[in-house]
Amino acid sequence: MEFVIYSFVQLLLAGFENTRNPYIVEGVYSFAAINMGKVIDTLKSPYEKLLAKTKEMVILGTATGIIHWDMETKMPPKGVGLRSQQLALLSQMSHRLSTDPEIGDLLSKIEKHTDYESLSALQKRNVYLLRKHYDEQTKLPEKLVKETAKQEAIAIDVWKKAKGAKDFSMFKPELEKMFKLRKQAADILMEVKGTASPYDALIDMYEPKMDARTITKIFAELRDGLVLVMEKCRRGSKRLDTSFMNRKVPVEMQEKISKELAEFIGYDIKSPQAGGRIDETEHPFTGGYYDDVRITTHYYENNLASSLFSILHEGGHAIYEQNFKESWMYQPVGSSTSLGFHESQSRFVENMVGRSREFWNYFFPKLQVLTGGIFSNVALDDFVRAINQVKPSKIRVEADEVTYSLHIIIRFEIEQELLAERITVKDLPELWNQKYKDYLGVTIENDSEGVMQDIHWASGAFGYFPTYALGNVYGGQILEAMERELPNWRDKITEGNFQTLKKWLVENVHQQGDLYDPPVLIKRITGEELNVNPFLKYLNKKYSWVYGF
Numbered sequence: 001m002e003f004v005i006y007s008f009v010q011l012l013l014a015g016f017e018n019t020r021n022p023y024i025v026e027g028v029y030s031f032a033a034i035n036m037g038k039v040i041d042t043l044k045s046p047y048e049k050l051l052a053k054t055k056e057m058v059i060l061g062t063a064t065g066i067i068h069w070d071m072e073t074k075m076p077p078k079g080v081g082l083r084s085q086q087l088a089l090l091s092q093m094s095h096r097l098s099t100d101p102e103i104g105d106l107l108s109k110i111e112k113h114t115d116y117e118s119l120s121a122l123q124k125r126n127v128y129l130l131r132k133h134y135d136e137q138t139k140l141p142e143k144l145v146k147e148t149a150k151q152e153a154i155a156i157d158v159w160k161k162a163k164g165a166k167d168f169s170m171f172k173p174e175l176e177k178m179f180k181l182r183k184q185a186a187d188i189l190m191e192v193k194g195t196a197s198p199y200d201a202l203i204d205m206y207e208p209k210m211d212a213r214t215i216t217k218i219f220a221e222l223r224d225g226l227v228l229v230m231e232k233c234r235r236g237s238k239r240l241d242t243s244f245m246n247r248k249v250p251v252e253m254q255e256k257i258s259k260e261l262a263e264f265i266g267y268d269i270k271s272p273q274a275g276g277r278i279d280e281t282e283h284p285f286t287g288g289y290y291d292d293v294r295i296t297t298h299y300y301e302n303n304l305a306s307s308l309f310s311i312l313h314e315g316g317h318a319i320y321e322q323n324f325k326e327s328w329m330y331q332p333v334g335s336s337t338s339l340g341f342h343e344s345q346s347r348f349v350e351n352m353v354g355r356s357r358e359f360w361n362y363f364f365p366k367l368q369v370l371t372g373g374i375f376s377n378v379a380l381d382d383f384v385r386a387i388n389q390v391k392p393s394k395i396r397v398e399a400d401e402v403t404y405s406l407h408i409i410i411r412f413e414i415e416q417e418l419l420a421e422r423i424t425v426k427d428l429p430e431l432w433n434q435k436y437k438d439y440l441g442v443t444i445e446n447d448s449e450g451v452m453q454d455i456h457w458a459s460g461a462f463g464y465f466p467t468y469a470l471g472n473v474y475g476g477q478i479l480e481a482m483e484r485e486l487p488n489w490r491d492k493i494t495e496g497n498f499q500t501l502k503k504w505l506v507e508n509v510h511q512q513g514d515l516y517d518p519p520v521l522i523k524r525i526t527g528e529e530l531n532v533n534p535f536l537k538y539l540n541k542k543y544s545w546v547y548g549f
């Protein structure tokens with residue numbers, strides 16, 4: 001997987017929620033030396049050289065990350081020309097660093113050495129991750145990498161315009177070109193990775209060792225379970241009032257609330273040792289690495305929920321990124337194991353904690369004070385029900401906890417058809433609209449609220465979508481495991497204590513870094529293979545209260 005944080009793929013992902021584009025500011029890394037543990041003498045020199053090279057790649061990646069963050073938050077409009085040149089140069093440098101033939105030589109030297117077996121599991125994992133990354137990076141022709149980067153800029157630009165004009169025919173030729181380039185990369189990566197299909201090779205970039213066959217099985221069970229929960233909610237005895245959610249809350253008030261939420265989850269933005277900060281962008285995202293992980297949100301006066309839950313969501317990503325083992329900094333293992341696991345942590349904080357009755361038991365009185373009486377005539381239970389409303393919708397990013405994964409399943413099924421070349425780009429709108437009718441019962445009126453709503457395909461990020469729903473599934477399993485060990489976690493949350501729960505997450509999830517591939521890690525944490533039962537059980541229990549079934 002790409003542990004190298006601002007590799008080619010991450011560049012493709014820039015511009016929307018990109019949790020793996022760490023940056024670092026000047027001076028922060030100077031005190032942290034590489035800590036690699038004891039290495040057997042014969043392998044010490046090549047291993048140390050390898051890690052020194054990794055460190056350079058990571059630092060370069062973090063520099064790229066911070067100028068990306070700056071581009072989204074602070075850059076004056078005129079800076080875009082210079083910025084694109086900075087990014088192009090950095091991406092070229094990064095590609096050169098990660099395809100340096102010396103890395104290949106060092107890797108071979110270590111792997112073929114008679115003392116290889118005496119390396120620790122951690123050291124072997126570092127070697128494995130570097131080998132994987134190196135092979136993939138070197139097998140992709142530079143011409144293809146460049147063309148894809150160029151096409152990405154064009155396709156995103158045209159996508160924005162086509163979306164505004166609600167005109168898929170404008171976007172279609174650029175998407176066709178982008179798809180062709182990604183398919184070429186997928187065909188090459190399929191060989192390198194030894195996957196069963198080109199689509200599996202793309203999935204593996206975001207979710208290592210996951211494949212379409214496994215996802216198909218998991219998503220089929222997930223879909224059946226979610227449709228049942230939706231049906232039960234529809235027939236439930238409770239009618240939800242959500243009208244007060246549109247009450248006007250001034251931005252300054254929302255900023256104060258955001259700071260309180262950050263403090264609650266232990267995301268430090270104000271102490272002299274703070275490693276985080278909150279800024280405002282059109283689309284919320286998280287970026288950073290270890291000691292400098294920043295989040296963004298968006299404040300809408302008539303939609304308080306939007307900033308509340310984006311802070312908790314991005315905050316969940318941020319505390320994961322801040323809590324890898326300190327001694328693993330700059331090493332391949334000092335990273336998340338996958339985007340699905342990343343998403344499991346953000347959704348855990350946002351939904352399982354942030355939309356729980358227990359959390360609002362603690363936080364609602366505070367919210368009432370912070371908003372100066374705007375919600376004084378709203379009852380706690382009505383508020384908790386309102387923020388958990390289940391309503392099939394057309395737009396993924398606005399979807400609730402129950403219907404969200406259905407948006408993802410639709411995208412996964414379409415990507416699978418596309419990569420297998422059973423359909424072509426021109427078939428996308430019709431298939432999209434049909435599936436939205438079948439799975440969510442909504443009618444798509446135009447392609448801007450349909451097939452063109454997300455940036456991912458314009459960016460070339462095919463295979464990315466499944467990780468969002470896998471995050472929900474992992475989250476359910478992690479919750480179940482945590483409940484066994486911390487049966488009173490809900491009481492703690494009611495008391496305003498998130499620390500106990502966070503400590504468990506840090507030890508059991510965050511500190512595992514990239515030591516294991518996702519299928520192994522989920523089993524180590526929960527004792528079970530990937531399965532949807534805990535997530536569905538959690539939803540049934542929660543929503544039976546929300547909707548009275």
Ligand code: ZN
Nearest residue numbers: 017317343346
């Ligand atoms: Zn996320």
